[in-house]
């Protein structure tokens with residue numbers, strides 16, 4: 476009687492389906508069912524296979540094999556294969572998945588399904604990969620798919636490579652000398668207004684993807700940044716962070732070592748793609764009258780227009796303490812695309828530094844520090860950071876030393892005296908997009924002055940002549956995210 480009740484039957488059927496589904500998922504049998512279903516489905520398609528052997532007939536390495544392997548290892552579907560190897564990545568705590576032999580993994584491209592089988596070659600010493608494409612899809616997807624593999628493999632290769640820092644040396648014929656670039660600065664470690672940081676990040680991200688866009692416009696694929704602000708506000712650290720983010724080499728160009736315009740041209744020609752080309756303290760260099768370089772020599776360099784081959788896929792960065800006395804022609808849009816202001820610390824930046832350097836988010840002395848900042852005192856992030864590092868075992872002592880430093884060295888270096896403290900003036904001064912800034916530091920218990928600590932830092936500026944007479948003027952920013 477009850478069995479003939481349709482309502483009861485529906486309930487029972489639903490319960491049975493739910494129970495089967497739960498059982499399939501709980502036991503993992505669902506993967507087996509999917510596999511069988513795929514095999515069943517494949518019976519209705521004709522596949523064409525393409526083999527990618529590890530070596531060619533002359534036993535030379537087939538580079539495509541390595542590229543495809545890298546590509547397959549980057550696919551998320553590798554996690555679904557029955558057997559994968561876990562190996563250490565580039566960083567010691569990084570674990571990466573690598574495909575094992577005799578596995579099949581699936582990939583989707585332009586709506587078509589393709590299969591890759593990893594297997595041993597007939598002689599069982601060398602390996603091979605087999606790509607299976609449905610015949611019906613072959614004409615449409617094969618070429619673009621292989622192209623796509625190349626593009627992804629290029630990107631992966633770029634990520635894997637070790638970065639280098641190039642410096643121009645005086646010796647003839649050896650324009651650039653390279654050393655490994657291992658600066659630990661990242662966009663995360665730079666104290667900067669959160670909004671600004673994310674703007675810079677997305678600017679760099681969209682630059683990386685914009686090759687077609689720039690080419691369609693007939694423009695050289697490059698982006699130029701001006702970082703300006705007082706000494707010790709993080710400009711050089713930011714250059715390093717940018718290079719690490721982009722995974723680009725760094726060319727640190729010391730203009731005082733360049734004889735004339737033609738040498739400058741040669742230096743640019745000798746840079747490679749995927750690089751950040753930095754000129755530090757450009758304002759100071761331009762202010763020195765006794766230079767062998769002409770206005771057009773420097774501006775041509777900045778434009779990279781000598782030849783698109785020597786500016787393609789490059790980021791140019793110029794740092795300055797102030798752009799007030801710089802000929803606006805150097806800063807016009809196109810020559811400099813983005814202006815980023817690096818100000819001295821305000822209270823928000825101080826709190827972010829306290830969080831990262833001392834692990835302190837709140838402290839009873841904070842209200843006193845805030846008052847001093849509000850009265851117009853300020854120090855650079857470098858100055859405050861060094862004080863915190865020196866007193867890192869005692870947050871109270873560290874904050875007290877910051878207070879003392881603000882009251883002595885920091886007087887009048889903040890908003891009060893130098894005016895502007897925030898800054899994102901988009902294109903307001905006919906000089907490209909205007910982003911802005913990170914913030915400041917101090918140090919020195921036991922009689923250290925700000926000036927003493929200033930001598931302790933600096934990374935790209937390995938040229939002693941440039942670092943010895945650094946000065947700081949200009950002011951800065953809003954809240955930072957650390």
Ligand SMILES: Nc1ncnc2c1ncn2[C@@H]1O[C@H](COP(=O)(O)OP(=O)(O)OP(=O)(O)O)[C@@H](O)[C@H]1O
Nearest residue numbers: 665666706707708709710711712856857913914932
């Ligand atoms: N905004 C910041 N966030 C985090 N650390 C900072 C920041 N600014 C400065 N520092 C720290 O201070 C030190 C000096 O910074 P950096 O050399 O980048 O300053 P700079 O602006 O290039 O100074 P200069 O104009 O004298 O070359 C670095 O070690 C860096 O860690």
Ligand SMILES: [Mg+2]
Nearest residue numbers: 710711755936
């Ligand atoms: Mg610097």
